[in-house]
Amino acid sequence: MSYLTIAMGKGRTAKQAMNFLEQSGIKFPDFHEKSRKLVFIDSTERVKLIFVKAVDVPTYVENGAADIGIVGKDTIMEDPADVYEMLDLGIGKCKLAVAGFPDKQFTNSAPLTVASKYPAIAKEYFERNGIRTKTIKLNGSVELAPLIGMSDVIVDIVETGTTLKENGLVVLQDIADVSARLIVNKASFATKTNQIQQFILDLRAVLE
């Protein structure tokens, strides 16, 4: 039987996801948090785990380089891939929201400038709500943009809201709830149906 390859982003959800895998009976003896290895094989030699940049997980899965991926809903929404999305792992919970200064009004007199790591989500959200926008793509420290006057609002993931608060910003509107999802390559699902369905069943048993 061939390996089931799982792609995962390194980061805080990875730790919890590893716990789930371990509870469902898939153990990686080589794995420890400080390890810099990118490929791990489980003790029964049925599952291969690869660590990739989180935003690349859907790409690996869509192209079949990995059969299964674990990735945040925010990443899937920003860049939709042609994959199956079969399980909500309920970890890495946060929400996508519009944030800005508390007194910010949405008028349509001039386009609203939006800074975000998620330009596609931001554009889609405001279009749906009939607000004209100009989006600025940033890769980090998005909260800075309204403070220095580069943008009116930001679209970002909010977990506890501490960063926003410390910078004098508040959540103005919620866009969507985010959590880690299990995605599956469509060809793998056809050619390795039993292997993948069993994997999902085992994982679901742990979640419940």
Next chain:
Amino acid sequence: MVNQELYPKRMQQYHEKFERIIKTINKRFTTYGYKRIKTSAFEQYDLYSKVNSSTDQTEMMKVIDRTGEVLVLRPDVTIPITRELAQNFSRLPSELRYFYVQEVFRQTQDTNTSIESTQAGIEYFCESSPEADAEVIALACHTMKDLGFTDIKIEIGHAAFFSELVQGLPLSLQQINQLKTLIQAKNVVEIGPFLRQFQIDPEVMEAIERIPFLYGNIEDVVKRASKTLLTTNMEKTLDYLLKLHATLKTYGLEQYIIIDLGLINHMGYYSGVIFQGFVEKYGKPVLMGGRYDELGEKFGAVLPAIGFACEIESLVQVTEQREVSAAFPIDVKIVYEEEQLNFAITIANELRERNYTVLSFPIRKEKADLQKTVYEIRLQVGSFSLADQEQVIPFKDLKELLTLLVGLKGGA
């Protein structure tokens, strides 16, 4: 920098594979009675605004002619063939079987994919019936096996199942598309909450939520489907799939078939059975097809049809990941002693007339070509023989050789 000496060899290998795949496909399509046709490289841009197809108009390559009219470089083949037929017939005069191997041009957002790709496909214009549809799926399977993909899996769904279920729901077209996306992604997490925004009969809601689970072998799928609400039309669809499956079983293809009722109309014009094929270690479908009975009506004709297509470039890519090159042997190799040259030419001519691929060599150059062959004919002074993988049979003259070949071929 590409290695100067390796590059020509690799390029040659690529093109050899490419040609061999096309040849294998041509041959197989022909054995099912399909005739090769061609369509124009330029099409009217307006043609594609008429039809709701999978080809996004922003992906088409537009060209402007001398009169200022906008043309597109052929983005697909099915629509032009259907249009062409519709201009000549208002209804199907008789069953028609066509195949094509042609370039199509699409520029997707992904800059890494090439604009040009080569599509090979068939269109079978005929009334819908389980036998006809099964034959087309069998041809798809057969072609893939010819190419050495013995691990092919074909997922079969039906456009009518989903469209019947959502008919009459208080959803806008955009919301239906959202629902389609969720079902195609088997997104069981979000289908429920999405549907609960609307006023929908709980029974219908449950039936829709179960669609992603209607995947697997036919018995399980029918059993699971029958637990939920079914309209008469949905029952008919299931019944149809059962018959189709039974016919495919007769073809000996049961192990390659998966039923997936979550496979819904991704092409816009499909109206009946839909299918796609996957092979291991390749993340995308290697072939896609379905029945499109209503496409002809867009051009004012009744032209029921079913077809499928595959992309040669992806097939080459799949063969590159595995060793399947042995799957394309040439038919006959003739090895002769110099004195037998005349007889060798006579045999070669005769066999080529009969559509065999023939290579011939004098004995001293026998090792010049190591391609695998199905049959080998040896002509030595006083002894002629025909060999296949299992046996060596002597023969006296051309007539006896031909009888032998027919006998072997019939037995194979």
